[in-house]
Amino acid sequence: MKGEENALWSIFGYLLSGLIFWGGVGWGLDRWLGTSYLLLVGLLLGMGASLYLVWLRFGRE
Amino acid sequence: MRSLVRLSAEGEGFVPPSSNDFNLPPIFGDNAFTTKPIVMVFFSVILISIFFIAASRKAAVVPSKLQFAGESIYAFVRNDLARDVIGHEFMRFVPYLFTLFTFILTNNLFGIVPLLQFPTMSRVSFPYVLAVFTFVVFHYVGIRKQGLGKYLKDIMFMPGVPKPVYILLTPIELATFFLVRPLTLSLRLFANMFAGHLLLLVFIMGGDHLLKGVIGLKLVSPFAFAFGIGLTFFEFMVQCLQAYIFTLLTALYIAGALADEH
Numbered sequence A: 001m002k003g004e005e006n007a008l009w010s011i012f013g014y015l016l017s018g019l020i021f022w023g024g025v026g027w028g029l030d031r032w033l034g035t036s037y038l039l040l041v042g043l044l045l046g047m048g049a050s051l052y053l054v055w056l057r058f059g060r061e
Numbered sequence B: 001m002r003s004l005v006r007l008s009a010e011g012e013g014f015v016p017p018s019s020n021d022f023n024l025p026p027i028f029g030d031n032a033f034t035t036k037p038i039v040m041v042f043f044s045v046i047l048i049s050i051f052f053i054a055a056s057r058k059a060a061v062v063p064s065k066l067q068f069a070g071e072s073i074y075a076f077v078r079n080d081l082a083r084d085v086i087g088h089e090f091m092r093f094v095p096y097l098f099t100l101f102t103f104i105l106t107n108n109l110f111g112i113v114p115l116l117q118f119p120t121m122s123r124v125s126f127p128y129v130l131a132v133f134t135f136v137v138f139h140y141v142g143i144r145k146q147g148l149g150k151y152l153k154d155i156m157f158m159p160g161v162p163k164p165v166y167i168l169l170t171p172i173e174l175a176t177f178f179l180v181r182p183l184t185l186s187l188r189l190f191a192n193m194f195a196g197h198l199l200l201l202v203f204i205m206g207g208d209h210l211l212k213g214v215i216g217l218k219l220v221s222p223f224a225f226a227f228g229i230g231l232t233f234f235e236f237m238v239q240c241l242q243a244y245i246f247t248l249l250t251a252l253y254i255a256g257a258l259a260d261e262h
Helices: A002-033 A038-059 B002-010 B036-057 B065-086 B090-109 B125-146 B148-156 B163-211 B215-258
Strands: none
Touching: A002 A038, A002 B163, A002 B215, A038 B163, B036 B065, B036 B090, B065 B090, B065 B215, B090 B125, B090 B215, B125 B148, B125 B163, B125 B215, B148 B163, B163 B215
């Protein structure tokens, strides 16, 4: 039970920080290069990376 | 705040409650350190101290009601939060977790106590400070236990991943541990208390305003008050839950920092 609860909150944290960090990078690049699609790329990348991280951490056993 | 409502009732339109209702004026003169939330924080400390000193002063084998109440809260934090989550080293962290839980719970409950009726934690600085405490505690514990290098390495590098992927994953791990954790911890508590208080304000001030309207509106006003009362019970639940979650997450973070493997 303890493990499951821990997993729930950690997963939430990972998904959020993936979006924030890589979405932020995409947004910054958009501002810098004057493009408009890198925010979306960043968000998708962040989402994918955090899902991968969640899988690595909780899905492997 | 009260005068604002009265003014609006005498004039036309209803002034809906807003975040301005959370900026309370100083109680004594214009000393900014005596606003209601600050006074309530000190009051909560006094209240908690009195309660637990009274509960433990005449400790007996057959406990009085007060002793039983005090011990139940303590046992809840020690057994259900600290021991079940942290494991065999839990006793070191019980004082911190217990303080955190009772402090947040009392301050949250102030939101529905008549006459006080303001949840201290709806001022965001208080949750921020509590989150900083938790942040310092769990990182310090992890660094003490595993050494700075190993602790950071465990956070940054998930084993069993091809090296280039770390470019993608390491920033996420760092952001999680150093930014998202304290931020979500404090904002969750703040937002719940803020929204709850606003919700109660809407229904109760709305009911008050309807009561001053024409006869048709007067008839509707009891429903607004009834909703307000119902939501007060709902708020009670949320307030307990948020105190519990804050403490639980602190315990989980400490447990994570103590764990040897990731």
